[in-house]
Amino acid sequence: MNPDHSGSSSIVDGKVIVLSGGVGGAKLVLGLSHAVANDQLVVVTNTGDDFDHFGLRICPDTDTVLYTLAGLSNTELGWGRANETWTFMQTIKELGGPDWFNLGDADLALHIVRTQALKSGKTLTQVIAQLAQQLGIGVSLLPMSDQPVHTRVNTPNGQLAFQEYFVRDRCEPAVSGFEFAGIAQAQPNPLLLNALAATPAVVVIAPSNPYVSVDPILSVPGMREAIKHCGAPIVAVSPIVAGGAIKGPAAKMMQELDVPCSVEGIAQHYRGFIDGLIIDQQDAASAEAIAATGLSVRIAPSIMRTLDDRIALARVTLEFGREITRDRGGSLSGNE
Amino acid sequence: MNPDHSGSSSIVDGKVIVLSGGVGGAKLVLGLSHAVANDQLVVVTNTGDDFDHFGLRICPDTDTVLYTLAGLSNTELGWGRANETWTFMQTIKELGGPDWFNLGDADLALHIVRTQALKSGKTLTQVIAQLAQQLGIGVSLLPMSDQPVHTRVNTPNGQLAFQEYFVRDRCEPAVSGFEFAGIAQAQPNPLLLNALAATPAVVVIAPSNPYVSVDPILSVPGMREAIKHCGAPIVAVSPIVAGGAIKGPAAKMMQELDVPCSVEGIAQHYRGFIDGLIIDQQDAASAEAIAATGLSVRIAPSIMRTLDDRIALARVTLEFGREITRDRGGSLSGNE
Numbered sequence: 001m002n003p004d005h006s007g008s009s010s011i012v013d014g015k016v017i018v019l020s021g022g023v024g025g026a027k028l029v030l031g032l033s034h035a036v037a038n039d040q041l042v043v044v045t046n047t048g049d050d051f052d053h054f055g056l057r058i059c060p061d062t063d064t065v066l067y068t069l070a071g072l073s074n075t076e077l078g079w080g081r082a083n084e085t086w087t088f089m090q091t092i093k094e095l096g097g098p099d100w101f102n103l104g105d106a107d108l109a110l111h112i113v114r115t116q117a118l119k120s121g122k123t124l125t126q127v128i129a130q131l132a133q134q135l136g137i138g139v140s141l142l143p144m145s146d147q148p149v150h151t152r153v154n155t156p157n158g159q160l161a162f163q164e165y166f167v168r169d170r171c172e173p174a175v176s177g178f179e180f181a182g183i184a185q186a187q188p189n190p191l192l193l194n195a196l197a198a199t200p201a202v203v204v205i206a207p208s209n210p211y212v213s214v215d216p217i218l219s220v221p222g223m224r225e226a227i228k229h230c231g232a233p234i235v236a237v238s239p240i241v242a243g244g245a246i247k248g249p250a251a252k253m254m255q256e257l258d259v260p261c262s263v264e265g266i267a268q269h270y271r272g273f274i275d276g277l278i279i280d281q282q283d284a285a286s287a288e289a290i291a292a293t294g295l296s297v298r299i300a301p302s303i304m305r306t307l308d309d310r311i312a313l314a315r316v317t318l319e320f321g322r323e324i325t326r327d328r329g330g331s332l333s334g335n336e
Numbered sequence: 337m338n339p340d341h342s343g344s345s346s347i348v349d350g351k352v353i354v355l356s357g358g359v360g361g362a363k364l365v366l367g368l369s370h371a372v373a374n375d376q377l378v379v380v381t382n383t384g385d386d387f388d389h390f391g392l393r394i395c396p397d398t399d400t401v402l403y404t405l406a407g408l409s410n411t412e413l414g415w416g417r418a419n420e421t422w423t424f425m426q427t428i429k430e431l432g433g434p435d436w437f438n439l440g441d442a443d444l445a446l447h448i449v450r451t452q453a454l455k456s457g458k459t460l461t462q463v464i465a466q467l468a469q470q471l472g473i474g475v476s477l478l479p480m481s482d483q484p485v486h487t488r489v490n491t492p493n494g495q496l497a498f499q500e501y502f503v504r505d506r507c508e509p510a511v512s513g514f515e516f517a518g519i520a521q522a523q524p525n526p527l528l529l530n531a532l533a534a535t536p537a538v539v540v541i542a543p544s545n546p547y548v549s550v551d552p553i554l555s556v557p558g559m560r561e562a563i564k565h566c567g568a569p570i571v572a573v574s575p576i577v578a579g580g581a582i583k584g585p586a587a588k589m590m591q592e593l594d595v596p597c598s599v600e601g602i603a604q605h606y607r608g609f610i611d612g613l614i615i616d617q618q619d620a621a622s623a624e625a626i627a628a629t630g631l632s633v634r635i636a637p638s639i640m641r642t643l644d645d646r647i648a649l650a651r652v653t654l655e656f657g658r659e660i661t662r663d664r665g666g667s668l669s670g671n672e
Binding site: 054055084085087088089090091092094095096097104105106108109110112113115116119130131134135 | 390391420421423424425426427428430431432433440441442444445446448449451452455466467470471
């Protein structure tokens, strides 16, 4: 992805593992891909919102990261591919097929190639690796698990499949909780376990939705423990800025779940798991209270509008991780 | 399809059953749809060249007829849809997927809707009926069988699946014979059997490839007998004109199979089954020899360039059928 940095010194030595959902996570992932060497970066994507549609396996978060890293993402829509055409969906409507989930013509090719490869017996990890390679992506892109997990949203009117809630119903129903169907049978991605076992430099939780993007990853049996005990600091970037979410239903969910919709709420959500939290300058007033709970806090511009914003936040995140390691007295990472 | 003719008197009373392959057959089918009332026309399509590609069921002959009747066919390409886009195929190439069989973005929607419906347990007949209705087609469009049949082409270098021969290898290998895999387990379309049992006015064999379009239909166990004994005259339109095929590999196949590549060769192929053969004016000199074998012959312009050509040939075909019935002394059809 980033030949300029290949072989050059990074802010940290060792692997950088980032847990990511879709859009917001993908932005930080792109920044990280410019801040470290390709072989340092391991991106773990949420597969809880994967689903089958038109008989095809669709992996929204993984694909958003894939398209973002490949420089193909549709930044206007916030999902799918740039320079997309929509003939397929138009025809689906004419044929009376389901039209609540939009799939572009180019996007569709990815889903068909993936579905075919899965049916041939390949694991999701193998399929994503092959697609990433085909799209010229040099970093390691790992779905959280090769076993299917399905996020379900509890609402007053019953349970909804995630994409029904998210796309079809536009996040309108109030949420009362979540279920990750299949999670008990899921295993952490083996390549991720390998990377964790080799003591990475830092584990980053991207500014993704804590409930439906990050929690599914952390809920894979053994995942939380493997990350917690990998020897690297765990640093989260708050997806909440000034009491709101940059994108998506995180803030609405926090309100409905009666959780403080603030960086304090995020700190509370990840308490006991993360070592440090990055909050935006707009939330600087909350830093002291969060630090008082024993968490390291870094204040930094965390709204990523430009590529430079993404790279800058990535660098801050890496430096923050390095400092936590140094403060611990560890020397497992950092290039001092 | 053709409200002008609904309720108006047709050349024949009763059902008109036409057996059709792709392009050439679809032209005559379109002509017939303008010459009789919607509820009179029953189109039986070859499914021997159906195949699964990208995990999708593709029915080339049925779809060509479907698109032709819906006014959506791509007359430049001779297959697929007009006003098509090709983003899907371009992306498949970028992703390293198989690109030997072109699928347009709109065409793809049909295949996906069909595949989903088949997976839900619907029969191919039900699925095609639903698609035809959705596309505003009023005539009855019946796949020859609901059970899958796969035409295979024998060549000196072994057997090829039909689409490998036809599309991938561009009909280049010499053919030595054909196999219709699955044919022993196939049953004639039940709705076709109903139409045959009700004594149609005429059965038409469209000017389609006799080996790979018509023979698969006639090879479904019980099909040949059900047609032969339905009480209606069986009239074929020669796909060979002046020693060549209008389109496709029929002439090349006849040469390779050492069959006279002429209207006589077509007469010989269908001998004992058809009652009448329509040949082009260019083949008028062959009429006497064919008639001498006991077959009724009609000479008519049979190269269909315009819609008027199609309708004219359809009318000739129907009149020919009516005359054969009258000559037999039968009164089962005809509006005398």
